[in-house]
Amino acid sequence: MTDTTNPLYVKLLGETARIGWAELQPFFARGALLWVAAEVDLVAVALAVAEDDRASVAAWLGGGQLAKLEESRAEDLLEREPPLWAVVVAPWVLVQERGEEPEARH
Template sequence: MSERDILHAKLTLETAQLAWSELERHFARGDVVKVAAGVDLIDAALLIAENNAAEAQAWLADGRIARAEMSDAEDWHARQPQFWAVVVAPWVLVQEVQAGAHALRPQPR
Protein backbone atom coordinates (compact mmCIF):
# COMPACT_ATOMS: atom_id res chain seq x y z
CA MET A 1 0.00 0.00 0.00
CA SER A 2 1.47 3.37 -1.01
CA GLU A 3 1.62 6.43 1.25
CA ARG A 4 -1.08 8.01 -0.91
CA ASP A 5 -3.33 4.97 -0.43
CA ILE A 6 -2.79 5.14 3.33
CA LEU A 7 -3.61 8.87 3.37
CA HIS A 8 -6.71 8.20 1.22
CA ALA A 9 -7.92 5.55 3.69
CA LYS A 10 -7.20 7.84 6.67
CA LEU A 11 -9.14 10.74 5.15
CA THR A 12 -12.02 8.43 4.24
CA LEU A 13 -12.26 7.24 7.84
CA GLU A 14 -12.20 10.84 9.07
CA THR A 15 -15.21 11.96 7.01
CA ALA A 16 -18.43 12.69 8.82
CA GLN A 17 -21.86 14.05 8.10
CA LEU A 18 -22.45 17.44 9.67
CA ALA A 19 -25.30 19.90 9.79
CA TRP A 20 -24.79 23.52 8.78
CA SER A 21 -25.05 24.53 12.44
CA GLU A 22 -21.88 22.51 13.10
CA LEU A 23 -20.02 24.25 10.27
CA GLU A 24 -21.03 27.85 10.95
CA ARG A 25 -18.11 28.60 13.28
CA HIS A 26 -15.63 27.21 10.74
CA PHE A 27 -17.20 29.40 8.06
CA ALA A 28 -16.90 32.42 10.37
CA ARG A 29 -13.14 31.77 10.60
CA GLY A 30 -12.88 31.48 6.80
CA ASP A 31 -11.89 27.82 6.92
CA VAL A 32 -14.63 26.21 4.78
CA VAL A 33 -13.82 24.98 1.28
CA LYS A 34 -16.78 23.71 -0.71
CA VAL A 35 -16.35 20.79 -3.07
CA ALA A 36 -18.63 20.73 -6.11
CA ALA A 37 -21.23 18.00 -6.53
CA GLY A 38 -19.85 15.15 -8.58
CA VAL A 39 -16.27 15.75 -7.41
CA ASP A 40 -14.80 13.12 -5.10
CA LEU A 41 -14.49 14.74 -1.66
CA ILE A 42 -11.53 12.55 -0.73
CA ASP A 43 -9.68 13.37 -3.96
CA ALA A 44 -10.12 17.06 -3.11
CA ALA A 45 -8.85 16.44 0.42
CA LEU A 46 -5.83 14.55 -0.94
CA LEU A 47 -5.03 17.45 -3.24
CA ILE A 48 -4.95 19.83 -0.27
CA ALA A 49 -3.15 17.41 2.07
CA GLU A 50 -0.43 16.78 -0.50
CA ASN A 51 -0.01 20.55 -0.98
CA ASN A 52 -0.41 20.20 -4.74
CA ALA A 53 -0.61 23.94 -5.46
CA ALA A 54 -0.65 23.75 -9.27
CA GLU A 55 -3.47 21.21 -9.35
CA ALA A 56 -5.37 23.08 -6.61
CA GLN A 57 -5.22 26.26 -8.71
CA ALA A 58 -6.68 24.34 -11.65
CA TRP A 59 -9.48 22.98 -9.45
CA LEU A 60 -10.19 26.49 -8.11
CA ALA A 61 -10.22 27.93 -11.64
CA ASP A 62 -12.79 25.44 -12.92
CA GLY A 63 -14.96 25.47 -9.80
CA ARG A 64 -14.31 21.96 -8.51
CA ILE A 65 -13.32 23.55 -5.19
CA ALA A 66 -13.95 27.07 -3.87
CA ARG A 67 -13.78 29.01 -0.63
CA ALA A 68 -17.28 29.25 0.83
CA GLU A 69 -18.69 32.76 0.51
CA MET A 70 -21.34 34.70 2.39
CA SER A 71 -23.93 33.81 -0.27
CA ASP A 72 -23.21 30.11 0.40
CA ALA A 73 -23.64 30.62 4.14
CA GLU A 74 -26.93 32.45 3.65
CA ASP A 75 -28.21 29.67 1.38
CA TRP A 76 -27.08 26.93 3.78
CA HIS A 77 -28.60 28.74 6.74
CA ALA A 78 -31.95 29.00 4.92
CA ARG A 79 -31.99 25.37 3.70
CA GLN A 80 -30.13 23.61 6.57
CA PRO A 81 -28.58 20.90 4.37
CA GLN A 82 -26.39 18.04 5.58
CA PHE A 83 -22.77 17.88 4.46
CA TRP A 84 -20.03 15.35 4.15
CA ALA A 85 -16.99 16.98 5.73
CA VAL A 86 -13.33 16.21 6.24
CA VAL A 87 -10.66 18.32 7.90
CA VAL A 88 -7.34 18.97 6.22
CA ALA A 89 -6.04 21.57 8.65
CA PRO A 90 -6.62 24.43 8.54
CA TRP A 91 -9.39 23.73 6.03
CA VAL A 92 -12.75 22.02 6.44
CA LEU A 93 -13.77 20.59 3.08
CA VAL A 94 -17.52 20.18 2.68
CA GLN A 95 -19.86 18.72 0.10
CA GLU A 96 -23.61 18.74 0.34
CA VAL A 97 -25.18 15.34 0.80
CA GLN A 98 -27.10 14.61 -2.37
CA ALA A 99 -30.71 13.43 -2.15
CA GLY A 100 -30.85 9.66 -1.80
CA ALA A 101 -27.16 9.43 -0.86
CA HIS A 102 -27.36 10.41 2.81
CA ALA A 103 -26.05 7.11 4.12
CA LEU A 104 -23.24 6.60 1.64
CA ARG A 105 -19.84 7.25 3.21
CA PRO A 106 -16.98 7.78 0.74
CA GLN A 107 -15.25 4.44 0.20
CA PRO A 108 -11.55 3.66 0.57
CA ARG A 109 -9.75 2.58 -2.58
Protein backbone atom coordinates in the same frame (compact mmCIF):
# COMPACT_ATOMS: atom_id res chain seq x y z
CA MET B 1 -7.97 8.80 -11.07
CA THR B 2 -7.43 8.80 -7.33
CA ASP B 3 -5.47 5.97 -5.77
CA THR B 4 -8.01 4.82 -3.18
CA THR B 5 -5.41 2.44 -1.73
CA ASN B 6 -3.26 5.41 -0.65
CA PRO B 7 -3.09 5.17 3.18
CA LEU B 8 -3.77 8.90 3.56
CA TYR B 9 -6.82 8.64 1.28
CA VAL B 10 -8.13 5.78 3.44
CA LYS B 11 -7.45 7.79 6.62
CA LEU B 12 -9.25 10.87 5.25
CA LEU B 13 -12.17 8.73 4.08
CA GLY B 14 -12.49 7.40 7.62
CA GLU B 15 -12.51 10.95 8.98
CA THR B 16 -15.19 12.18 6.56
CA ALA B 17 -18.54 12.62 8.27
CA ARG B 18 -22.03 13.90 7.77
CA ILE B 19 -22.45 17.25 9.48
CA GLY B 20 -25.02 20.02 9.86
CA TRP B 21 -24.53 23.62 8.91
CA ALA B 22 -24.83 24.71 12.56
CA GLU B 23 -21.62 22.82 13.41
CA LEU B 24 -19.80 24.39 10.44
CA GLN B 25 -20.74 28.00 11.13
CA PRO B 26 -17.77 28.72 13.45
CA PHE B 27 -15.39 27.53 10.74
CA PHE B 28 -17.16 29.72 8.19
CA ALA B 29 -16.80 32.70 10.55
CA ARG B 30 -13.03 32.07 10.66
CA GLY B 31 -12.82 31.79 6.87
CA ALA B 32 -11.70 28.17 7.09
CA LEU B 33 -14.38 26.47 4.95
CA LEU B 34 -13.65 25.26 1.44
CA TRP B 35 -16.62 24.28 -0.75
CA VAL B 36 -16.17 21.20 -2.94
CA ALA B 37 -18.53 20.76 -5.91
CA ALA B 38 -20.75 17.67 -5.80
CA GLU B 39 -19.25 16.16 -8.95
CA VAL B 40 -15.78 15.96 -7.38
CA ASP B 41 -14.60 13.30 -4.91
CA LEU B 42 -14.44 15.14 -1.57
CA VAL B 43 -11.75 12.82 -0.23
CA ALA B 44 -9.62 13.17 -3.39
CA VAL B 45 -9.70 16.95 -2.95
CA ALA B 46 -8.81 16.60 0.73
CA LEU B 47 -5.92 14.32 -0.23
CA ALA B 48 -4.63 16.85 -2.77
CA VAL B 49 -4.82 19.64 -0.18
CA ALA B 50 -3.07 17.48 2.45
CA GLU B 51 -0.32 16.48 0.02
CA ASP B 52 0.08 20.05 -1.29
CA ASP B 53 -0.77 18.91 -4.84
CA ARG B 54 -0.80 22.44 -6.21
CA ALA B 55 -1.61 21.44 -9.79
CA SER B 56 -4.78 19.56 -8.85
CA VAL B 57 -5.90 22.19 -6.36
CA ALA B 58 -5.27 24.96 -8.92
CA ALA B 59 -7.27 23.05 -11.54
CA TRP B 60 -10.24 22.65 -9.18
CA LEU B 61 -10.02 26.29 -8.14
CA GLY B 62 -9.82 27.42 -11.76
CA GLY B 63 -12.75 25.21 -12.73
CA GLY B 64 -14.91 26.45 -9.87
CA GLN B 65 -15.05 22.99 -8.29
CA LEU B 66 -13.21 24.18 -5.19
CA ALA B 67 -13.67 27.57 -3.57
CA LYS B 68 -13.69 29.38 -0.28
CA LEU B 69 -17.27 29.24 0.95
CA GLU B 70 -18.99 32.54 0.20
CA GLU B 71 -21.57 34.36 2.30
CA SER B 72 -24.36 33.80 -0.26
CA ARG B 73 -23.81 30.03 -0.14
CA ALA B 74 -23.65 30.13 3.68
CA GLU B 75 -27.03 31.91 3.78
CA ASP B 76 -28.46 29.30 1.41
CA LEU B 77 -27.14 26.44 3.57
CA LEU B 78 -28.58 28.05 6.69
CA GLU B 79 -31.97 28.38 5.03
CA ARG B 80 -32.15 24.92 3.42
CA GLU B 81 -30.17 22.80 5.93
CA PRO B 82 -29.14 20.21 3.31
CA PRO B 83 -27.12 17.08 4.10
CA LEU B 84 -23.42 17.98 4.16
CA TRP B 85 -20.23 15.95 4.34
CA ALA B 86 -16.99 17.38 5.71
CA VAL B 87 -13.40 16.42 6.32
CA VAL B 88 -10.69 18.40 8.11
CA VAL B 89 -7.34 19.10 6.49
CA ALA B 90 -5.96 21.71 8.88
CA PRO B 91 -6.34 24.62 8.71
CA TRP B 92 -9.24 23.92 6.33
CA VAL B 93 -12.55 22.14 6.62
CA LEU B 94 -13.66 20.87 3.23
CA VAL B 95 -17.42 20.61 2.85
CA GLN B 96 -19.69 19.18 0.18
CA GLU B 97 -23.44 18.93 -0.23
CA ARG B 98 -24.81 15.52 -1.06
CA GLY B 99 -27.15 12.98 0.41
CA GLU B 100 -25.31 9.73 -0.24
CA GLU B 101 -22.56 7.92 1.60
CA PRO B 102 -19.03 9.09 0.64
CA GLU B 103 -17.88 5.49 0.06
CA ALA B 104 -20.34 5.24 -2.84
CA ARG B 105 -18.55 8.01 -4.74
CA HIS B 106 -15.46 6.13 -6.01
